[in-house]
Amino acid sequence: MKGTVFSIEEFSVYDGPGIRTTVFLKGCPLRCSWCHNPEGQSGTAQIVRSPNGCLHCGACREAAVREDGVLRFTEASIRACPRGLLRVCGEEYEAEELCKRLVKNRELLAGGGVTFSGGEPLWQSEFLLECLSLLKGSLHTAVQTTGFCSAQTFERVLSKTDYVLYDLKLIDDRLHRKYTGVSNRLILENFQALVKSRVAFSVRTPLIPGVTDTEENLSAIARLLRDAGVGHIELLPYNKMAGGKYKMLLREYTPLFDEAQEPNARLSLFDSYSVKAEIL
Numbered sequence: 001m002k003g004t005v006f007s008i009e010e011f012s013v014y015d016g017p018g019i020r021t022t023v024f025l026k027g028c029p030l031r032c033s034w035c036h037n038p039e040g041q042s043g044t045a046q047i048v049r050s051p052n053g054c055l056h057c058g059a060c061r062e063a064a065v066r067e068d069g070v071l072r073f074t075e076a077s078i079r080a081c082p083r084g085l086l087r088v089c090g091e092e093y094e095a096e097e098l099c100k101r102l103v104k105n106r107e108l109l110a111g112g113g114v115t116f117s118g119g120e121p122l123w124q125s126e127f128l129l130e131c132l133s134l135l136k137g138s139l140h141t142a143v144q145t146t147g148f149c150s151a152q153t154f155e156r157v158l159s160k161t162d163y164v165l166y167d168l169k170l171i172d173d174r175l176h177r178k179y180t181g182v183s184n185r186l187i188l189e190n191f192q193a194l195v196k197s198r199v200a201f202s203v204r205t206p207l208i209p210g211v212t213d214t215e216e217n218l219s220a221i222a223r224l225l226r227d228a229g230v231g232h233i234e235l236l237p238y239n240k241m242a243g244g245k246y247k248m249l250l251r252e253y254t255p256l257f258d259e260a261q262e263p264n265a266r267l268s269l270f271d272s273y274s275v276k277a278e279i280l
Contacts, residue, residue: 001095003127016142018112027123031181033256034208036242040119045090047073048248071250095130113140122149132160147190154190164201171220195228206236207263222273235279238263
């Protein structure tokens with residue numbers, strides 16, 4: 001089984017218990033307005049341009065091609081850049097090959113392990129499942145997911161992983177469709193399955209100004225957690241550098257909200273629902 005990885009980050013301390021290696025898999029069915037990993041949206045390898053040191057000579061753009069109305073870099077763009085700033089983003093691995101690399105750092109990950117993120121790692125579910133199987137008993141594994149997948153796929157992943165980092169963004173389905181491009185029905189159904197499972201997990205909500213940080217949305221999330229018997233949530237501040245990567249892909253960052261506005265964590269709101277909120 002082969003999969004496509006766009007980044008492997010060592011010594012992460014925010015992607016699950018302990019010190020971890022985080023593997024970012026390409027491909028995601030969501031199109032969140034605030035996405036700060038646009039290179040993780042496509043499931044295939046892409047050519048990206050580093051903004052550092054660019055001469056703005058236009059040589060890479062002249063060698064680019066337009067496909068379906070979208071300008072894309074090409075191999076010729078890589079060769080055309082006088083500074084060598086273009087590279088292929090997305091490396092194909094065989095599951096066994098990747099896992100052998102991950103296990104090599106086992107001694108350095110005491111109390112930690114490996115986290116599969118993305119993109120949406122369940123988008124490459126078969127590759128993910130094989131990796132989780134190969135790592136079983138060797139390293140603690142975690143999956144950071146939106147939960148947007150079939151119930152069958154989610155249950156299979158739950159049976160293989162040690163820990164889940166579960167994203168809950170918006171409870172209102174209309175708003176979820178507006179800001180992420182998909183319904184949250186599967187996400188909420190899979191969340192209930194996660195709660196009923198014996199798999200350890202944490203819930204995460206990104207604080208997007210005027211979108212997810214509203215009193216209505218955070219209250220709805222807090223009620224959902226309280227009713228499910230979940231007493232803790234991790235809040236992720238909005239990354240104001242989110243738009244920086246889009247130029248790497250010849251794309252414009254067009255968020256559907258005021259990114260200059262400061263997000264509101266509303267910690268006291270969670271206290272009133274007996275849910276402990278932590279800002280990472």
